[in-house]
Structures are given as C-alpha cells and as structure tokens.
Amino acid sequence: MKKTQFTANKQSLLERIHIDGFLLFALFSLMLTGLITIYSSGGQDWDLVNRQFVRLGLAIVIMFVLAQIPLMAYRRVSIYFYSAGILLLVAVLIVGVTGKGAQRWLDLGIFRFQPSEIMKLAMPMMIAWFISRKGIPASLSNIFIGFLLVCLPTILIAKQPDLGTSLLVASSGVFVLFLAGMTWRLIGVISIMAGAFAPIMWFFLMKEYQKQRVITFLNPESDPLGAGYHIIQSKIAIGSGGIDGKGWLQGTQSQLEFLPERHTDFIFSVFSEEFGLLGVTGLLIIYLCIVLRGLYIANRAQDTFSKLLAGSITLTFFVYVFVNMGMVSGLLPVVGVPLPLISYGGTSMVTLMAGFGILMAISTQKRLLSR
Incomplete structure (x- = not known):
C-alpha cells in the first residue's frame, strides 16, 4: 500500500512539472550513450565530453521551460x-x-x-x-x-x-x-x-558538391580515396563490428582515425564498430520507444492543433534517425544530418529538446485534464 502511494505521489510530481517520465528516461538514456560514444570517437578527450555535457544541460533546461508553457500560447x-x-x-x-x-x-x-x-x-x-x-x-x-x-x-x-x-x-x-x-x-x-x-x-x-554526393552515393568505389572515402570507411566500420562489437575504445576505424567526422555525422559508425549488432539493436529499441511514445501522445492529445503538432515533432525525430543511419550505411546520400542526442553538437540538439518540451506539454495536458 505504501509503495503504491509513493508511486502515485511520484507520478503526481512529474505531472505538476509537466514532464513525461517515460519519455524523459528514454531521452536521458540516449544522452548517456552519446557521451560515452563521444569520449571514444573524440580520441578520449574529456574537454569534448565536457562541452557536450554543458550543451546537454542547456538543452534540458530549455525542454523543461517549454514544457511549462500552456498549449494555447503555442497556438x-x-x-x-x-x-x-x-x-x-x-x-x-x-x-x-x-x-x-x-x-x-x-x-x-x-x-x-x-x-x-x-x-x-x-x-x-x-x-x-x-x-x-x-x-x-x-x-x-x-x-x-x-x-x-x-x-x-x-x-x-x-x-x-x-x-x-x-x-x-x-x-x-x-x-x-x-x-x-x-x-x-x-x-x-x-x-x-x-x-x-x-x-x-x-x-x-x-x-556541384551536392551533385558529387549523389554520384558518390550511387557508386562510392569510383573514387575510393576522394569523394567516396567517407562512406567506404563508414561501411567498413559498421561491418567490422560483427555481432557483439570490438568493445568500447577498441574500434580500429575510429581510434586509428580512418573514419572522418567520427564524433559528429558518422558517430553511428563508431558505435556500430564498438558495440556491434547487439548494441545497435539496443539503440534502435530506445529510438523506437521514443517514436511510439510520441505517437501515443499525439493520439491522446486534446485538440487538433496538439495532435498534428505532436505527430509532426515525433515523425520528424524519426526522419533524423532514419536519414543519419541511412547515409552512414550507404543507403542514402550524405546530407549532414546528425544522429539525435548522440552526435556531438549544440544547435540541432537544442532544437530537438525544445520539440520534446512541447511534446511533454501536450502529454501532461491530457493527463491533467482527465483527472
């Protein structure tokens, strides 16, 4: 009985600060994974990790602030x-x-x-x-x-x-x-x-460089030491990870610096090499949980504006994941889209977390109105 009452109080606290607990846990899981991977891909540079940590903190604050704003104000x-x-x-x-x-x-x-x-x-x-x-x-x-x-x-x-x-x-x-x-x-x-x-x-x-990206996408082996170098090295890194990966900090493509842009656009290649298919599957499950939760929030939203906005934010997040993984795997042309909350960077991450702040505002609106 006491445990049930404690859980209810905990849920009530999250609702009062307009935070979706499930979504928050999944986002924090991605952030932690990103910091671990950045440390490895960035040459074990703590300054790089610290800068990313500060940016994550700013993004989280923005998410919390936007979650408190009434949906009528967004409209x-x-x-x-x-x-x-x-x-x-x-x-x-x-x-x-x-x-x-x-x-x-x-x-x-x-x-x-x-x-x-x-x-x-x-x-x-x-x-x-x-x-x-x-x-x-x-x-x-x-x-x-x-x-x-x-x-x-x-x-x-x-x-x-x-x-x-x-x-x-x-x-x-x-x-x-x-x-x-x-x-x-x-x-x-x-x-x-x-x-x-x-x-x-x-x-x-x-x-011209955009045309070259398309040509490289269609046949990267036509210029293996030039335009096709990035994607060839990326595919080598992903494939060499095998089932369980080479281990954290043990990826040869990243540690020996064969893989360019390894802590930004191509960080998924580093993760795949070090953690293998099992690690990638776990990462995809986290992303899938976030997308499904977002669609669930959209489905239960109180009005048309909230439904459409929540659905768009969620599906755009899915596009981030799909495009990044597709381009580093050679399935899509390279267009410079980071892997959400994993890649090093600030501007895109802040925008993503701002979107999740709005999504949480929509989620808690439903719960509070239905109580």
Whole structure:
C-alpha cells in the first residue's frame, strides 16, 4: 500500500512539472550513450565530453521551460514565429555569415546562430495552426495552401545551401499535412511532380558538391580515396563490428582515425564498430520507444492543433534517425544530418529538446485534464 502511494505521489510530481517520465528516461538514456560514444570517437578527450555535457544541460533546461508553457500560447504565437523565421532566413541570404562554403548564419556580435533551426519548430506549429482552424480532414485547397507554406522556407534554406536542414524542415510540415488527411492519391500526384522536378533541381538548383554526393552515393568505389572515402570507411566500420562489437575504445576505424567526422555525422559508425549488432539493436529499441511514445501522445492529445503538432515533432525525430543511419550505411546520400542526442553538437540538439518540451506539454495536458 505504501509503495503504491509513493508511486502515485511520484507520478503526481512529474505531472505538476509537466514532464513525461517515460519519455524523459528514454531521452536521458540516449544522452548517456552519446557521451560515452563521444569520449571514444573524440580520441578520449574529456574537454569534448565536457562541452557536450554543458550543451546537454542547456538543452534540458530549455525542454523543461517549454514544457511549462500552456498549449494555447503555442497556438497564438505560431504565425508570428513562422513569420519571424522567414524574415531571418531572408536576412541570411542578404547579410548572412559564410562558413565552409555555405551562408547559413547570422552574426549578432555576441554569438552566431542558424535561423533555419528555428523553422524546425516554426514550420509544424504554423501548418498545425492553419489546418486546425479549418478542421480535418483538410480540404484540397487547404492542403495546397499548406504545401505553399512548406515550400517557402524550404527553398530559402536550400539556397544557403543546406540540403539536410531543408529536408528536415520540409518533412516537419509535410507530416502535418499527411496527418491532416492527405489522401494517398494526392501523395502519389505530389511524388510524380517531385520526380518531374528532379531534372530541374539537378541542372539549375544543386551545387556541384551536392551533385558529387549523389554520384558518390550511387557508386562510392569510383573514387575510393576522394569523394567516396567517407562512406567506404563508414561501411567498413559498421561491418567490422560483427555481432557483439570490438568493445568500447577498441574500434580500429575510429581510434586509428580512418573514419572522418567520427564524433559528429558518422558517430553511428563508431558505435556500430564498438558495440556491434547487439548494441545497435539496443539503440534502435530506445529510438523506437521514443517514436511510439510520441505517437501515443499525439493520439491522446486534446485538440487538433496538439495532435498534428505532436505527430509532426515525433515523425520528424524519426526522419533524423532514419536519414543519419541511412547515409552512414550507404543507403542514402550524405546530407549532414546528425544522429539525435548522440552526435556531438549544440544547435540541432537544442532544437530537438525544445520539440520534446512541447511534446511533454501536450502529454501532461491530457493527463491533467482527465483527472
């Protein structure tokens, strides 16, 4: 009896601070795994781990803060958030800072930031707000308007150029339209139109290095010491892990520095080599639990806006995982998408945790209203 009462009090505490306990535990499990893998892939550099730890702390604080905000506030600011994001993306193209051949940052003097990261949250919020006002299933005209709202920031981000982020931003908006009742026939028509647009994109929109990535994806062995080097070494690392891996800190591809970008985009290759199929299976189970929990929260949300927003945040997180694992395995072209909460980095991680803060706000809304 005492144990049951203690559990109830514990659950009540989590509800009072608007935190989903299951989701929080899964996210912390990923963060711990990420720190362990970064230590190995970063040459056992504690400074690298400490910097990531500080970023994780900031991301967790942001998640907790956003979880406390009423959902009505998110609904009200959606259009302003989206509009501000568009203006910042235009500013990037005009006065943005260039780095590594791309113009993606705004310099505010104290710090630099990527406005494209804002659109990862502003996009689904805007489309969810627009569709929820009209009701679901969405009409063909509303889906068309929603599709235009998706295209505008996607094109602006692609022009920076940042193909990976534009893919994630576009998917976050398209998922809302799909959940709003987009028919499979319409999806088929859009797919055909996208296929017809592919030649235009190849000849007029894609940069030379982006074309090279596609060519490398189709045949990495054509330039094993040049453009194909990254993916070849990545596949060697993944395959050499076997069933149970070589052991933590024992991966030859990473420790001998054959694998480039090993603590950022290609960190999954390091993890696979050291922990093998068993470790990868465990990691996939954690990711699957997070996705299923997010979809469960979306299904039980109180209103259309919350349902669409929660579903989009969850499915976009799935796209992160799918694209990163696909590109380092040679199943997708390399587009520079990090592995969520595992790869070293700050901006993308903060955006992800902000999304989970909103997701937790939606989750606890259901519980508190139903009590």
